[in-house]
Amino acid sequence: MKILIIGASAAGTAAIESIRRYDQESSIVQLSDERHQLYSRCLLSYYLSDSIPREGLQYRDPGFHSQMRVELHEGTRAVHLDTDRQCVTCDDGSVHEFDKLLIATGSLAKFPAYIPQGMEGVNVLRTLDDVEMIRTNVRRARRAVVLGGGLIGMKAAVALNECGLVTSVVVRSSRVLSQMIDQEASHFVTERLGASSIEVFFKTDITEVESRGNTLEAVRTDSGQRIPCELLVVAKGVQPNTDLIADTDIRKRWGIETNAHMQTSRENIYAAGDVAETFDITTGRHAVSALWTCAVQQGHLAGLNMIGRGKAYDGAVLMNSLSIGGIPLISYGVTNPPEGEGYQVITREQGRAGVYKKIVLKEHRIRGIILLGRIDNAGVLLSLIQRREDVSSFEDRLVSDQFGYGTLVGSVGAPDLARYHNP
Ligand SMILES: Cc1cc2nc3c(=O)[nH]c(=O)nc-3n(C[C@H](O)[C@H](O)[C@H](O)COP(=O)(O)OP(=O)(O)OC[C@H]3O[C@@H](n4cnc5c(N)ncnc54)[C@H](O)[C@@H]3O)c2cc1C
Structure with a gap:
């Protein structure tokens, strides 16, 4: 064949x-x-x-x-x-x-029509060639702007900041990582970014790109700011x-x-x-x-x-992990459930400890998870999603620090426990 x-x-x-x-x-x-x-x-x-x-x-x-x-x-x-x-x-x-x-x-990578392609200093982050180009631009840059607050935008912002560039992020929505986390978790993440001196402009878009010749000099936003920069990474999604x-x-x-x-x-x-x-x-x-x-x-x-070894796909679970300013973050599935569709939400927040946990349930099955600051048991929780397990007998303990493999003992049948070791 x-x-x-x-x-x-x-x-x-x-x-x-x-x-x-x-x-x-x-x-x-x-x-x-x-x-x-x-x-x-x-x-x-x-x-x-x-x-x-x-x-x-x-x-x-x-x-x-x-x-x-x-x-x-x-x-x-x-x-x-x-x-x-x-x-x-x-x-x-x-x-x-x-x-x-x-x-x-x-x-x-999506590229808005109002941003000129091919301008020196304007990049996307998709391939190894893109990164080599950004690395070249970083050497002659002092300030960077990232357009987009999704996973790739955040990764780019953290990296550029670590390269020593004064970094700003321009985000159209009211939160960062909007596909991945909710408003509360975004608040935690934004605080961490601030601590690393990454400035985030929410509910803002770039309207214009200024250049000298073909070289980027600044961006202008719809809220009237002019942000000088020698490097722009466009991360508006894929x-x-x-x-x-x-x-x-x-x-x-x-x-x-x-x-x-x-x-x-x-x-x-x-x-x-x-x-x-x-x-x-x-x-x-x-x-x-x-x-x-x-x-x-x-x-x-x-x-x-x-090759004819027929096997059906159980389906995808959107999952992501990231570390922002040393704080680990994991999210799975539906993290911003729509109202009126029967979702139930359990959260636990320990602001000082920088810990936030959220479990989204529907019909006693986990549909989404955010773990910020403490990500232990992420594997057990993921496996509960993948197996569409009824969690009603231990629902109240899902966000507690004591929740773990041990909680499942006595909650699911003994022969089933081995499954959680190897999801
Ligand atoms: C910077 C960055 C960070 C990311 N971080 C994460 C993360 O932390 N976690 C996570 O889960 N995902 C992350 N992703 C997403 C992840 O990389 C993608 O989901 C994954 O690469 C998809 O794999 P793929 O094989 O479908 O396609 P791709 O990786 O996009 O590869 C497709 C390949 O096909 C080639 N191709 C396209 N058209 C043609 C053609 N006509 N002829 C020949 N070749 C062609 C492309 O050039 C490319 O090499 C990240 C992506 C980026 C860019």
């Missing part, structure tokens, strides 16, 4: 590993428009701040592709997909036929990179629609990772998860299903 994989990152790599566990015969060709060894995108901001060396980004051994007997074409962009003839054409003119195709093309299916009948909403087997609306074509829309356990809806852990799980499943 001829297997073709487009994209060589979390999802594409996981698919190869699953396939080769069971199938030594099929040929695997992988296309990547990047030219770097497999690297972890999640660690890019730590390389930016020099907290890890470039080699620390490495995600698999340099010999990975030859060990897995994968024909890797680096610096090669797939530009056209013919679903009837089952082949993909690349920007170098090469054509690759397939029996099974995995689209693992990830996502693209969108699934679905370009390749534009001329096909493969169905998409925000991302490419997939079923529980990571199959698209075309039988022999699969999608996984940031480009794919999958079932979300905590909301019960289909969505793009845009997280490394989800991309790996989906890639593994796509690989298995492509």
Whole structure:
């Protein structure tokens, strides 16, 4: 069988590993428009701040592709997909036929039209090349602005601050990490950022970028500020990179629609990772998860299903972890439940200790979690979400410091306990 994989990152790599566990015969060709060894995108901001060396980004051994007997074409962009003839054409003119195709093309950084692309000092943070460019700009910069207060924006702000730049964050909403945490947790995080002298402008957007020649000098905001800066990182979110299916009948909403087997609306074509829309356990809806852990799980499943080892995806749980000013933060699932939809919320706040815990429940099952300051038991709680466990018998203890594996003893059947050791 001829297997073709487009994209060589979390999802594409996981698919190869699953396939080769069971199938030594099929040929695997992988296309990547990047030219770097497999690297972890999640660690890019730590390389930016020099907290890890470039080699620390490495995600698999340099010999990975030859060990897995994968024909890797680096610096090669797939530009056209013919679903009837089952082949993909690349920007170098090469054509690759397939029996099974995995689209693992990830996502693209959104870039507002009012910000000029190509201006010196204006960057996004998505790839290793982007980071190399930012590192070059950091050397001649004193002040930086980050546009966007999501996960990537926050990671960028912390890294630039650690590089010694006076750093400001411009956020359109009233809180940072709005997809991940609630107003109270955002308050804690903002205080920590303030302590690191990162200034956050809430409910603000950039309206104009000032330059001298083609070099960035300042940004202007809709609340009238002029913030001088030599570096701007645009982190306004990501969108699934679905370009390749534009001329096909493969169905998409925000991302490419997939079923529980990571199959698209075309039988022999699969999608996984940031480009794919999958079932979300905590909301019960289909969505793009845009997280490394989800991309790996989906890639593994796509690989298995492509070689006929049918396995269904339980669904994604949005999960994230971050350290802000040394304070650990973990969030899972629905953290800002809509009113009137039957959600119940339990919180515990210890302001002085910098601890905040929130559990979101529906029908006695955990749908979301925020743990800030104390993240012990995050694994047990995640496993309760994944297993859709009825927690009514110990609901009142979920946010207590004493909650843990021990709480489950006597609450769930003894034979079931082992499951929580290895979710
Ligand atoms: C700075 C940063 C920090 C992050 N931090 C976290 C974190 O802490 N936790 C977390 O869970 N997630 C984090 N993420 C998100 C995580 O990195 C992504 O969810 C994950 O990389 C998705 O993997 P993927 O394989 O779907 O796609 P991607 O990693 O986006 O890879 C897709 C690859 O396909 C290539 N490609 C695209 N189109 C084509 C084409 N037509 N032809 C050939 N190649 C193509 C792309 O260039 C890319 O190399 C972070 C992301 C960034 C950018």
